[in-house]
Amino acid sequence: MNRVYCLYRVSTVQQLHKDDIPMQRQACQEFAAARGWKIIKEFYEKGISGFKTPTADRTSFLSLCLTDWDDGIRRLRFL
DSSP states (O other), rough: OOEEEEEEEEEEEEHHHHHHHHHHHHHHHHHHHHTTTTTEEEEEESSSSSSOOOOGOOOHHHHHHHHHOOOOOOOOOOO
Protein backbone atom coordinates (compact mmCIF):
# COMPACT_ATOMS: atom_id res chain seq x y z
CA MET A 1 0.00 0.00 0.00
CA ASN A 2 1.34 3.41 -0.96
CA ARG A 3 1.44 5.90 1.88
CA VAL A 4 0.91 9.53 0.93
CA TYR A 5 0.86 13.07 2.30
CA CYS A 6 -1.79 15.63 1.33
CA LEU A 7 -1.60 19.42 1.21
CA TYR A 8 -4.81 21.44 1.27
CA ARG A 9 -4.69 25.15 0.41
CA VAL A 10 -7.00 28.10 -0.02
CA SER A 11 -5.76 31.43 -1.35
CA THR A 12 -8.04 33.84 0.43
CA VAL A 13 -9.40 34.34 3.90
CA GLN A 14 -12.90 34.38 2.39
CA GLN A 15 -12.42 30.76 1.27
CA LEU A 16 -11.76 29.81 4.89
CA HIS A 17 -15.38 30.63 5.70
CA LYS A 18 -16.60 28.28 2.98
CA ASP A 19 -16.12 24.53 2.86
CA ASP A 20 -13.15 24.67 0.49
CA ILE A 21 -10.61 22.82 2.65
CA PRO A 22 -13.10 20.18 3.84
CA MET A 23 -14.10 19.62 0.18
CA GLN A 24 -10.44 19.28 -0.85
CA ARG A 25 -9.82 16.89 2.03
CA GLN A 26 -12.81 14.75 1.07
CA ALA A 27 -11.76 14.67 -2.58
CA CYS A 28 -8.23 13.63 -1.64
CA GLN A 29 -9.51 10.93 0.70
CA GLU A 30 -11.70 9.51 -2.07
CA PHE A 31 -8.86 9.77 -4.61
CA ALA A 32 -6.46 7.95 -2.28
CA ALA A 33 -8.98 5.29 -1.29
CA ALA A 34 -9.80 4.54 -4.94
CA ARG A 35 -6.12 3.78 -5.51
CA GLY A 36 -5.52 1.88 -2.31
CA TRP A 37 -3.35 4.67 -0.89
CA LYS A 38 -3.21 5.54 2.79
CA ILE A 39 -2.99 9.21 3.81
CA ILE A 40 -0.52 9.35 6.68
CA LYS A 41 0.03 13.09 7.06
CA GLU A 42 -1.92 16.19 6.11
CA PHE A 43 -0.73 19.78 5.66
CA TYR A 44 -2.85 22.93 5.46
CA GLU A 45 -2.27 26.37 3.97
CA LYS A 46 -5.06 28.70 4.95
CA GLY A 47 -5.28 32.01 3.12
CA ILE A 48 -1.96 31.49 1.32
CA SER A 49 -1.70 32.34 -2.37
CA GLY A 50 0.38 29.80 -4.22
CA PHE A 51 1.11 32.45 -6.86
CA LYS A 52 1.66 35.61 -4.80
CA THR A 53 3.35 34.10 -1.76
CA PRO A 54 7.07 33.32 -2.08
CA THR A 55 7.84 29.66 -1.54
CA ALA A 56 10.07 30.60 1.40
CA ASP A 57 6.98 31.97 3.18
CA ARG A 58 4.82 28.89 2.62
CA THR A 59 5.66 26.99 5.80
CA SER A 60 3.26 24.08 5.25
CA PHE A 61 4.48 23.54 1.69
CA LEU A 62 8.09 23.68 2.87
CA SER A 63 7.31 21.26 5.69
CA LEU A 64 5.94 18.84 3.11
CA CYS A 65 8.92 19.23 0.78
CA LEU A 66 11.56 19.20 3.49
CA THR A 67 10.13 16.46 5.66
CA ASP A 68 12.60 13.90 6.91
CA TRP A 69 10.75 11.15 5.04
CA ASP A 70 10.83 8.79 8.04
CA ASP A 71 7.37 7.57 7.06
CA GLY A 72 8.73 5.62 4.10
CA ILE A 73 7.64 8.16 1.48
CA ARG A 74 10.10 7.98 -1.41
CA ARG A 75 8.92 10.57 -3.93
CA LEU A 76 6.68 13.59 -4.36
CA ARG A 77 3.87 13.83 -6.88
CA PHE A 78 1.77 16.91 -7.20
CA LEU A 79 -1.72 16.16 -8.50
